[in-house]
Amino acid sequence: MTAPEVAVLGGGLAGISAAWTLAREGLDVTLIESGERLGGLAGTIERDGHFYPLAYHHILRRDQTLLWFLERIGALNEVRWRNIRMLFHLDGKLWNLAAPVDFLRFPMSLADKLRFVRLMLRSFRKADWDDWHDRSAAELVDAWGGPGVREALFERLTRLKFRRPCDEVSAAWLGARLHFREGSAPLGFVPETNWTKVLCEGLTALLQDAGVRVLTGRRVTKLTADAGRIDRVECDDGTTVHADAYVSALPTEVYRSLIGADDTTDLFSIRYTAILSGLCVTRQTIRPDFYWMNLASLRQSSNGIFRLEALNPTIGGPGETCLNFVTHVPSRDDPTFGLSDEEIWSGYRRDFEQVFGHALEPLWTRLVRLPLYSPVFHRGYRNPPVRSTSWPQVYLAGNYRTFPSIASTGTALQSGVDAAAALLADHRRRTPVPDEIRAFRLRRMPRG
Ligand SMILES: Cc1cc2nc3c(=O)[nH]c(=O)nc-3n(C[C@H](O)[C@H](O)[C@H](O)COP(=O)(O)OP(=O)(O)OC[C@H]3O[C@@H](n4cnc5c(N)ncnc54)[C@H](O)[C@@H]3O)c2cc1C
Structure with a gap:
């Protein structure tokens, strides 16, 4: 069997790991990404020489595939770990359920x-x-x-x-x-930077070394079929890529708009939530101390507030507090997602005042809208198969296939490896990557 040429659609973490795993085994791989950089939801914002995630991101200690890739790019030694404080804001009060006194006072029977x-x-x-x-x-x-x-x-x-x-x-x-005990186990970060930037840049270098052709700034607009097989990918700048096999590492809603029909079980019933993420840097001192606050009363504009420097003290400038307000939105068509930046920030300012009792005084703010954030994991959710059953040479990757694991950078990377392994197996080839990931053990957790 000759090595197939492969087009990977979507340069988020799932697309990156699929492309790299395939190219490592000698396949000719083209990766197409609509953004200017690779990384998707794990992207980075730069401001005054400092780097911030598009929305809060921490490293989970049990995220085996992420840790394996961090080691692979030589960044695992830089990771530092911290216990964080998670608070619940409920009916005007703040609760730290990990603290015995708060737990005992919390309004719930003994x-x-x-x-x-x-x-x-x-x-x-x-x-x-x-x-x-x-x-x-x-x-x-x-x-x-x-x-x-x-x-x-x-x-x-x-x-x-x-x-x-x-x-x-x-x-x-x-x-x-x-x-996963996300709130009570130590969380990881990389000092002096945003760790997802380190991850995405390290992975981009791996792709380069493996010889992947990376096309950024190009949106895939159509998958065209001929004689019952996908024949080519068309992009908004007129680029056309012919391949023998395709990996879709796009959200399923995007894939559907490109292909029209695909009867693969459970694929097109998946719906995504959207998310609003407001970053705000201030010099104000904020009390009490916390990294993650759930606004559980459901009356606020935001559902959570993160203080990014409480996990990574060197993420911004000295003396700066970096707040991240997040709002989960049922879908990108919901009116909340279409509110103006001003309306959203006025809601976040109100939330801040309600919770902390004084006005927010930002140095700068930045609002990020992520239209396709997470598949809704409803009762009875099933992962679609890794191979499309309508189109024999289309393979599927993304967090919609890693249920019920917590959707993370690591599960996205794993889904790309799984799609690549399936494609290779269909061409009588093998990758050692899944076994290497399974065998990986985190040996040290240096505190930061
Ligand atoms: C608010 C938030 C908080 C998170 N917190 C954490 C955390 O603390 N820890 C953690 O490990 N993970 C966290 N995650 C999860 C993690 O970021 C994602 O699971 C992971 O990045 C998803 O990768 P993906 O490749 O599956 O999807 P995506 O990143 O969505 O990748 C899809 C890619 O396809 C591209 N694309 C879309 N349409 C087209 C098109 N037509 N043509 C070409 N390209 C296209 C997109 O630009 C994108 O790059 C968080 C995510 C969010 C949003």
């Missing part, structure tokens, strides 16, 4: 608190959530915690994330999230 602890411990011990795929988050919380726990906390959290009640959200997704 019996429910004990049940809550049981839910957290059981979820932490359970790695495989297959048996909960068809059940709802409400069933999980009610069975292992109780309705009181659900009402007091989880109903608000699923509404924050997906604007849906627990009953409509997947139990497997919630369980996998609790298993």
